[in-house]
Every structure is written in structure tokens, then in C-alpha cells.
Amino acid sequence: MITLNHYLAVGGLLFCIGLFGALAKRNAIAVLMGIELMLNAVNINLVAFNHFLAPDQVTGQIFAIFVIVVAAAEVAVGLALVLNIYRRRLDSNIDDLDWLKW
Amino acid sequence: MLDVSALLFWLLAAITIAAALAVVLLKNIVHSALYLVLTFAGVAGIYILLQAEFLAAVQLLIYAGAVAILIVFAVMLTRRGDIKASNLYNFNYLAAGVVSLALLVIIILGNGRMAWTAAPAPAPASNVAAIANAFLGRYAIPFEVAAVLLLVAMVGAILLARGGKPER
Amino acid sequence: MINHAWLIPVFPALAFPIIIFLTRRVRPLSALVGIAAIGASFVMAVGVLREVLLNGVTMAHPVEYASTWLGIPGLLKIEAGVLIDPLAAVMLLVVTLVALLVEIYSVGYMHGDPGFSTFFGYLSLFSASMLGLVLANNYFMIFFFWELVGLCSYLLIGFYYHKQSAARAGLKAFVTNRVADFGFMLGFFFLFAIFGTFNFRELAAAIPSYQNTGFLALAAALVFIGPIGKSAQFPLHVWLPDAMEGPTPVSALIHAATMVAAGVYLLARAFVLFASLPGIMLLVAYVGGFTALFAATIAITQRDIKRILAYSTISQLGYMVMAMGIGSMTAGMFHLMTHAFFKALLFLGAGSVIHALEEQDIFRMGGLYKDMKVTVSTFVIAALALAGVPPLAGFWSKDEILAGAFDHGFTGLYIIGTLVAFLTAFYMFRLIFVAFFGDRRAGLHAHESPLTMTVPLVILAVLSVVSGFVGAPFVSHGFSSFVYYGEPHHIEPNYGVMLLSTIVALAGIGLAWLLYGRPSDVPARLAERYRSIYKLLVNKYYIDEVYLWLFHRVGLGLAEAFNWHDRHVVDGVFDGVGDVTRLSGHKLRLLQTGNxxxxxxxxxxxxxxxxxxxxxxxxxxxxx
Missing domain, CATH: 1.20.5 (Single alpha-helices involved in coiled-coils or other helix-helix interfaces)
Structure with missing residues (x-):
């Protein structure tokens, strides 16, 4: 019997993989990919909670759709930023991006 | 004695996790992008298992379609040097690994200890109509705001990607 | 009148801003405002004295009224108040009278001076401060005005501030007085710490029953440092001779008649404190006696007319302090009063001479009596009074001190006093014979001073003759039954003491005549023979040089040490704190990778x- 916990475990696993990607990659696009994985993990959780705990409602799914919308917007803007940075520095690696420093 | 849905779950979970691992572990960013599509597809499958067919469709259209294509475009536009070593780790990947692993352990252990009481009512067969009602009824304003957000993001993305004159 | 006595210092206090801000351009008006103000004060002072005499205000039953100036209930009360007893009444009269005469005199003396108006402004401020000091009913207020008169003294000594010596003399006076004032301040803070009040009468009521005399003696000794500075007692007398750099009327008013007497006045005000401590009284008496002798010996060798008078002033102040020390407040105050008159007269006379000759060295004067009859005759009267020739004022007051010393068994002090009387007569008549008689020196064109200057001289000369009679021993209900401490005690005429001091004074005059009455080379030969002593005296016992050496060696050495300490220890600590902060910041900012x-x-x-x-x-x- 597949329970809610199974789905949550998949979501958690996916989230941690995405986190590792976001934290450990040099390439800005790879970092964005990691973030997408994390968002998907969240969506799995939302939909799973919706399915198991309140199947007569669709709130979780609505939430997930909003997340997808925002993620799409984020990806579009993020990639545009990456392009812009790349055009200035001819590189999409971000580990030498230290413009936030003092 | 596995029933079909359980089998499907394990299969989809395995594909999704394996593809996600491939995304972060592979050194070629093009490969990473392709495995990302696979991950999105796996998640879409899980949505179907969770009887969220509409969401699964959205997932496939937006993520596996639009986002993945966008990423591949970006990869192509910023490609430089050896593509086989285009997706390397940065200097603090070890610390990142430790933090991620620690978080994973906490999540898994915590998850194992949580006992949820499933709702007795069975889910309706299709909830597309319910979603539509919610969007155009109760969540109308967030829906419109999301539309505005998309518009703003689009304009912003175009502006940023087109690029002005370099500052220097 | 007595209830409005607080107005007495207010008149000149108002005159000061009026002169400085309004009438500065119009010189005669400035003088008029100043003189009118002090004249009004004088009239009121006379009225106050009259009421004190008629209404039975005595030392034991003074008139006092006050309002709280600053107060923290139960913790601190500083009053602004007026205390009028015979002591204050006499001082008020002396101060206002001398100030009035000096201001009138200044109209002539300062004529044509570019700082004419400012001078009257300062004099008014000084008069106000001095009168406030006299009227004060508590230590805090007396200290306040004490500092104000010090400030005025500084301003007036340095009146010719473009002259470097004058500016330095002002600084010297100020610094020396600061040292003394600090002692005074500590002293009355001690008293406040013990008794919780600044008020004279409350302290007078509390002190006799206080048991811990050691602590009290410390407070008294500290308070006594104030008079040592202000009244130019050894070893803080060094500023007074240099103060002669100021205009001569200032020397007469401030550095002879009134301000320097403030120290003696403070001793009288605080007499109850000293009277309860025999040891401190002895200290006071011997400081005074030593100063009297010490300054008199210096005076016999000086050549500058104002310096001679300055050392004479120190010497006479020593007399007054000595009188306080032997317990005779009456004698001290009596001498203060008579001395104020004849010493003011001497200075004003000297000013008249300086005004006429533009010369201060007595050996370049001579034969002035032919041209300056009023000045010279009044000067001689004052000198006779100072020398203690009967029946002039100085005789009676000095005699009372000597008789007091003799009666109280201070034989040593009595001998010192008599010796000083001899020296006083000698140096005064040395001055007179050299400067006023003998032959005219070439190139000097003396002329008598204008009436504004000679009239005050004549008035003071009259006072120098008659003011002694109020306290003469054969006068019943005289000064001694008026200003006293404890019970009035009438000193029986001591004819032996009188006779001896008269003989001594005449002997001093005679010796002066022998040495200086005619042209002779005896003084020069004597100076040659006792060369070392002569040099010691001419150089004022090298006190200034000792101070300079102390300052250079000890003062600067200490400063050097403190400088080192400040630079390396204090600055080191603060620099270290700064360095640590900066260094840790430098290291910590590496945490901000910007990534x-x-x-x-x-x-x-x-x-x-x-x-x-x-x-x-x-x-x-x-x-x-």
C-alpha cells in the first residue's frame, strides 16, 4: 500500500537533490535546474497532501499551479539574467560572481 | 503481492529520482538538461497517480515543454569551451553535499515518524471542472495577479535578454 | 536701607554692561556712569553703616536674608544671600569709598588713554564683585565673587595687553591665584562634606561642637590657602609685585586697598573655623609674620616706586594675617581699614608722579616737592601713617596688632612686628628722600596733576590722619566694640608698646635721612660691603627663579612623564582597541565572499x- 509518506519521501529526496545542485554547481543554468527540481519536489508534496488529506478539494493543486506559474516566470527572468551576465563576462559560471561583496 | 498502482509508483519514483541525480551529477550540461526533462515527465506521472490529471498536463506542457526548451536554448546561447565539462562543481560542493544530506536525513526520519490519517472520502474521478471553478471563482484575483506576473516576467526577460548598451 | 543692601553691588554690576555695550564711544559718559554707580553704592554703604550703628546690629546679631539659588532638597542648598554685620558694613564703606575716589582719580589719570571706557567698565565690574564678596552669606557665594575679583584683577593687570610684560603679569597673577583658589575651594567643599551647608552662620553654630579636629584642621588649612594667594602671603606672594604692570589706579584699588584685603576679610568671615584650631591659628600668625618681615626686607632695596609700594603692601597684609593668627580679628580688620586709606593714597600719589614724569625709578626722580606740592605733601602724610608715627591712622592700627601680639604672649611675633615697623619707616622715607627731596634730576619736567587727581589725594590724606581715631585705645565704644569675634574686648592702652613703636618708626626715618637725606656714597658702600645680602634682596630672594626652576625641572619633567604615559599607555590602549577592531573587521569581512x-x-x-x-x-x- 502506497501511503502519503512514500510520496513525501520522494518529494524530500527530490528537494535535497535539487538543493545539492543549486548549491554545488558552477554553471548558472545548472543552478536554475536545481531550483526547478526543488520546486517540483514542493509540488509533489502539495499534490500528495491534497490527494490524501482533502481529496474533495483542489486547493493543493491550485497551489501547485501557482508554483508552476511563478517558476516559469522565474526561469524566464533567470535565464535572461544568465544571458546578460554571459554577454558581459563571456561566462555563465557564477562562482567568481562576487558582486555582492562589500 | 504488488498491485499495479504500487508498481507504477515505485517505477515512476525510481525514474524521477534517478533522472534528478543525473541532472546534478552529470558533467555535460546538455545531458543534464535532457535528464531534467525526464525528471519533469516522471513528476507528471506521479501527478497522474495522485489523480491530478490536469496538473500532469500542465507539468508536461510548461516544464517538460517550455521550461526545458528555454533551458536548452540558454545552454546553447552561453556555450563556451568544452561542452563535456560544462557542468562542473564549484569550490564548496563538499559542504553543499553535507548540508543536503543532513537535510535529507532529517526529512526522511521525520517523515518516517509522521502518521497521517487519510481522509475517508474517495477522490472524485476528475477534478478539472473543480479546478476551473476555483480559478475563476474563489482564486480569481490570484489568478489575475499571476497573469500580470507572467506579463511582467515576459517583458523583463525580453529586456534583460536583449541587453542594453554595456555599462562600461 | 539695610534691607536693600543687596542693591549695593547691583549698581556697579549694571554699570559694567552699560559702559561696555552702550557708552563706550562716549568717554565722559562712561566715566560718569561708572562714578555715578559707585557713588550710589557709597551712599547706600554709608546708610547701611549708619543703620548698623543705630539699630544695634552687632556681630552676634547680624542681619541676614537669602533666597535659594540652587537647591536639591535634603542634599544641597546654595543660597544667594546677604549677611550684614559690622564687619561687612565697615568693609562696604571702605570698598565703596576707595573705589569712588579711585574712579574719580582715574578720570584724570586715564585721560587720553584709548581704553578709557573699558577701564571704567572693568573697574565697575570689579567693584560689583568685591561688594558681592563682602555681602556674601555663604562660602559658595564668596567663592563665586572671589573668582570674579580674580578675573577683574587679571583683566586690569593686563590692561595694557599689547605690552608683553603686562600680559605675562596678568597671566602670572591668574595662575598663582588659581593654585590658591583651588585650595580654598577644596577647603569649603570639605566643610560642606562635614556639615552639609555653605552658610557662614550655620557653620558658625555647628563648628564649635564638632569633635574631629583633625579633619577640621585640614579644611581650615585648605581654606587658608585662599588668603595666601589672594592676600599675597609667602610663598604665593610672587604675583603682586608683577601686578604693578596694570594702570596705577588699579594698583591702588585692587592690589593695595581692596582685593588683596579680601583674603584677610575671608579669614575674618571664617574666623570661627580658625579660632577653634590653635595649631592652624599659629600657622596663620607665623605665615603672616614671616611675610611681613620677608617683604619689608625686599622693599628696602627696590628702585621702582610701585614695586616698593607693592612689597610694602605684602608686608602690611602680613601684619593683618598675623593679627588674625594671634586671635585679634579686631586689630586685623582695623589695620585693613586704615591701610586701605593710606595705601590707596600712596599708590595714587605714586600714580600722580608717574603721570607727571613717565618714570618709575625713584633714583631718576628728585626734588619733586617743588613742583608737586599737593602730591608730595599727601604722600608724606600717607608714608607717616604707614610708618606708624602718632597720631596718624597707621600708628593706632599697627599698635593694636603689636599690643595684641605682646598681650597674647607671642613675643617672637611682637619682635618681628616691631622690626618690620622699623624697616617700613626706613624704606618709605628712603623713597621719599630719594624721589621727592634732594636735587632735581636733569631732563625731568614735573607738574602738578589736575584737580580730579589731587582732590581724591587730599580726601584720602584726611582719612589717613583721622581714621585711626575710631579704634584708638582711649576711645570708648570704638572699633573694638564694633568689629570683634566672640566678646568685645577693649585693649588697654599699652604705653610701653606705643612708645617703643614710635621710637622705632622715628629711628627708621632717621636712618633713612642719614643714608639718603643728603647725597652720599654710604648706601653704595654698604651695598658693596654686604654684596651677597644685597643681591639676595634685590633679586627678591630668588623666589621667582626658584619657581621657574621648579617649573622647568619638576613641572616640565612631570609633564614629560605624563605625556609619555598619555602617548604610550593611554593612546596605546585606545589605539589597540581600534587596531583590534580594524584587524578583526579586516579578517571577518573575508566571510562576506559576495558569492x-x-x-x-x-x-x-x-x-x-x-x-x-x-x-x-x-x-x-x-x-x-
Whole structure:
């Protein structure tokens, strides 16, 4: 019997993989990919909670759709930023991006 | 004695996790992008298992379609040097690994200890109509705001990607 | 009148801003405002004295009224008040009278001076401060005005501030007085610490029953440092001779008649404090006696007319302090009063001479009596009074001090006093014979001073003759039954003492005549023969040089040490704190890599920690 916990475990696993990607990659696009994985993990959780705990409602799914919308917007803007940075520095690696420093 | 849905779950979970691992572990960013599509597809499958067919469709259209294509475009536009070593780790990947692993352990252990009481009512067969009602009824304003957000993001993305004159 | 006595210092206090801000351009008006103000004060002072005499205000039953100036209930009360007893009444009269005469005299003396108006402004401020000091009913207020007269003294000594010596003399006076004032301040703070009040009468009531005399003696000794500075007692007398750099009317008013007497007045005000401490009284008496002798010996060798008078002033102040020390406040105050008149007269006379000749060295004067009859005759009267020739004022007051010393058994002090009387007569008549008689020196064109200057001289000369009679021993209900401490005690005429001091004074005059009455080379030969002593005296016992040496060696050495300490220890600590901060900042800023992923890593590390903490109840079984 597949329970809610199974789905949550998949979501958690996916989230941690995405986190590792976001934290450990040099390439800005790879970092964005990691973030997408994390968002998907969240969506799995939302939909799973919706399915198991309140199947007569669709709130979780609505939430997930909003997340997808925002993620799409984020990806579009993020990639545009990456392009812009790349055009200035001819590189999409971000580990030498230290413009936030003092 | 596995029933079909359980089998499907394990299969989809395995594909999704394996593809996600491939995304972060592979050194070629093009490969990473392709495995990302696979991950999105796996998640879409899980949505179907969770009887969220509409969401699964959205997932496939937006993520596996639009986002993945966008990423591949970006990869192509910023490609430089050896593509086989285009997706390397940065200097603090070890610390990142430790933090991620620690978080994973906490999540898994915590998850194992949580006992949820499933709702007795069975889910309706299709909830597309319910979603539509919610969007155009109760969540109308967030829906419109999301539309505005998309518009703003689009304009912003175009502006940023087109690029002005370099500052220097 | 007595209830409005507080107005007495107010008139000149108002005159000061009026002169400085309004009438500065119009010189005669400035003088008029100043003189009118002090004249009004004088009239009121006379009225106050009259009421004190008629209405039975005595030392034991003074008139006092006050309002709280600053107060913290139960902790601190500083009053602004007026205390009028015969002592204050006499001082008020002396100060206002001398100030009035000096201001009138200044109209002539300062004529044509570019600082004419300012001068009257300062004199008015000084008069106001001095009168406030006299009227003060508590230590805090007396200190306030004490500092104000010090400030005026500084301003007036340095009146010719473009002259470097004058500016330096002002500075010297100020610094020397600061040292003394600090002692005074500590002293009355001590008193406040013991008794919790600044008020004279409350202290007078409390002091006799206080048991811890050691602590009280410390307070008294500290308070006594104030008079040592202000009244130019040894060893803080050094500023007074240099103060002669100021205009001569200032020397007459401030540095002879009134301000320097403030120290003696303070001793009289604080007499109850000293009277309860025999040891301190002895100290006071011997400081005074020593100063009297010390300054008199210096005076016999000086050549500058104002310096001779300055040392004479120090010497006479020593007399007054000595009188206080032997317990005769009456004699001290009596001498203060008569001395104020004849010493003011001497200075004003000297000013008249200086005004006429533009010369201060007595050996370049001579034969002035032919041209300056009024000046010279009044000067001689004052000198006779100072020398203590009967029946002039100085005789009676000096005699009372000597008789007091003799009666109280201070034989040593009595001998010193008599010796000083001899020296006083000698140096005064040395001055007179050299400067006023003999032959005219070439190139000097003396002329008598204008009436504004000679009239005050004549008035003071009259006072120098008659003011002694109020306290003469054969006068019943005289000065001694008026100003006293404890019970009025009438000193029986001591004809032996009188006779001896008269003989001594005449002997001094005679010796002066022998040495200086005619042209002779005896003084020069004597100076040659006792060369070392002569040089010691001419150089004022090298006190200034000793101070200079002390300052250079000890003062600067200490300053050097403190400088080193400040630079290396204090600055080192603060620089070290700064360096540590800067260094740690320098190191810590490396944490701010500016790399987004590093920040994200840190954030998620925190997330893990928070998650662990929050999940602890759920995970409890696993972790434990």
C-alpha cells in the first residue's frame, strides 16, 4: 500500500537533490535546474497532501499551479539574467560572481 | 503481492529520482538538461497517480515543454569551451553535499515518524471542472495577479535578454 | 536701607554692561556712569553703616536674608544671600569709598588713554564683585565673587595687553591665584562634606561642637590657602609685585586697598573655623609674620616706586594675617581699614608722579616737592601713617596688632612686628628722600596733576590722619566694640608698646635721612660691603627663579612623564582597541565572499540547524 509518506519521501529526496545542485554547481543554468527540481519536489508534496488529506478539494493543486506559474516566470527572468551576465563576462559560471561583496 | 498502482509508483519514483541525480551529477550540461526533462515527465506521472490529471498536463506542457526548451536554448546561447565539462562543481560542493544530506536525513526520519490519517472520502474521478471553478471563482484575483506576473516576467526577460548598451 | 543692601553691588554690576555695550564711544559718559554707580553704592554703604550703628546690629546679631539659588532638597542648598554685620558694613564703606575716589582719580589719570571706557567698565565690574564678596552669606557665594575679583584683577593687570610684560603679569597673577583658589575651594567643599551647608552662620553654630579636629584642621588649612594667594602671603606672594604692570589706579584699588584685603576679610568671615584650631591659628600668625618681615626686607632695596609700594603692601597684609593668627580679628580688620586709606593714597600719589614724569625709578626722580606740592605733601602724610608715627591712622592700627601680639604672649611675633615697623619707616622715607627731596634730576619736567587727581589725594590724606581715631585705645565704644569675634574686648592702652613703636618708626626715618637725606656714597658702600645680602634682596630672594626652576625641572619633567604615559599607555590602549577592531573587521569581512551560493549554503546550514531543533520532538527517539 502506497501511503502519503512514500510520496513525501520522494518529494524530500527530490528537494535535497535539487538543493545539492543549486548549491554545488558552477554553471548558472545548472543552478536554475536545481531550483526547478526543488520546486517540483514542493509540488509533489502539495499534490500528495491534497490527494490524501482533502481529496474533495483542489486547493493543493491550485497551489501547485501557482508554483508552476511563478517558476516559469522565474526561469524566464533567470535565464535572461544568465544571458546578460554571459554577454558581459563571456561566462555563465557564477562562482567568481562576487558582486555582492562589500 | 504488488498491485499495479504500487508498481507504477515505485517505477515512476525510481525514474524521477534517478533522472534528478543525473541532472546534478552529470558533467555535460546538455545531458543534464535532457535528464531534467525526464525528471519533469516522471513528476507528471506521479501527478497522474495522485489523480491530478490536469496538473500532469500542465507539468508536461510548461516544464517538460517550455521550461526545458528555454533551458536548452540558454545552454546553447552561453556555450563556451568544452561542452563535456560544462557542468562542473564549484569550490564548496563538499559542504553543499553535507548540508543536503543532513537535510535529507532529517526529512526522511521525520517523515518516517509522521502518521497521517487519510481522509475517508474517495477522490472524485476528475477534478478539472473543480479546478476551473476555483480559478475563476474563489482564486480569481490570484489568478489575475499571476497573469500580470507572467506579463511582467515576459517583458523583463525580453529586456534583460536583449541587453542594453554595456555599462562600461 | 539695610534691607536693600543687596542693591549695593547691583549698581556697579549694571554699570559694567552699560559702559561696555552702550557708552563706550562716549568717554565722559562712561566715566560718569561708572562714578555715578559707585557713588550710589557709597551712599547706600554709608546708610547701611549708619543703620548698623543705630539699630544695634552687632556681630552676634547680624542681619541676614537669602533666597535659594540652587537647591536639591535634603542634599544641597546654595543660597544667594546677604549677611550684614559690622564687619561687612565697615568693609562696604571702605570698598565703596576707595573705589569712588579711585574712579574719580582715574578720570584724570586715564585721560587720553584709548581704553578709557573699558577701564571704567572693568573697574565697575570689579567693584560689583568685591561688594558681592563682602555681602556674601555663604562660602559658595564668596567663592563665586572671589573668582570674579580674580578675573577683574587679571583683566586690569593686563590692561595694557599689547605690552608683553603686562600680559605675562596678568597671566602670572591668574595662575598663582588659581593654585590658591583651588585650595580654598577644596577647603569649603570639605566643610560642606562635614556639615552639609555653605552658610557662614550655620557653620558658625555647628563648628564649635564638632569633635574631629583633625579633619577640621585640614579644611581650615585648605581654606587658608585662599588668603595666601589672594592676600599675597609667602610663598604665593610672587604675583603682586608683577601686578604693578596694570594702570596705577588699579594698583591702588585692587592690589593695595581692596582685593588683596579680601583674603584677610575671608579669614575674618571664617574666623570661627580658625579660632577653634590653635595649631592652624599659629600657622596663620607665623605665615603672616614671616611675610611681613620677608617683604619689608625686599622693599628696602627696590628702585621702582610701585614695586616698593607693592612689597610694602605684602608686608602690611602680613601684619593683618598675623593679627588674625594671634586671635585679634579686631586689630586685623582695623589695620585693613586704615591701610586701605593710606595705601590707596600712596599708590595714587605714586600714580600722580608717574603721570607727571613717565618714570618709575625713584633714583631718576628728585626734588619733586617743588613742583608737586599737593602730591608730595599727601604722600608724606600717607608714608607717616604707614610708618606708624602718632597720631596718624597707621600708628593706632599697627599698635593694636603689636599690643595684641605682646598681650597674647607671642613675643617672637611682637619682635618681628616691631622690626618690620622699623624697616617700613626706613624704606618709605628712603623713597621719599630719594624721589621727592634732594636735587632735581636733569631732563625731568614735573607738574602738578589736575584737580580730579589731587582732590581724591587730599580726601584720602584726611582719612589717613583721622581714621585711626575710631579704634584708638582711649576711645570708648570704638572699633573694638564694633568689629570683634566672640566678646568685645577693649585693649588697654599699652604705653610701653606705643612708645617703643614710635621710637622705632622715628629711628627708621632717621636712618633713612642719614643714608639718603643728603647725597652720599654710604648706601653704595654698604651695598658693596654686604654684596651677597644685597643681591639676595634685590633679586627678591630668588623666589621667582626658584619657581621657574621648579617649573622647568619638576613641572616640565612631570609633564614629560605624563605625556609619555598619555602617548604610550593611554593612546596605546585606545589605539589597540581600534587596531583590534580594524584587524578583526579586516579578517571577518573575508566571510562576506559576495558569492550567492556561499550565502545560500549558509542559509541552508541554518535551515538544517533550525529543522533539527524543531524536529527534535519527532526525532527524539532517533537522536537519543
Amino acid at each position: 550567492l551560493q556561499t550565502y545560500a549554503l549558509v542559509i541552508f546550514t541554518a535551515v538544517v540547524i533550525i529543522a533539527l531543533w524543531m524536529a527534535a520532538p519527532v526525532l527524539g527517539g532517533v537522536i537519543q
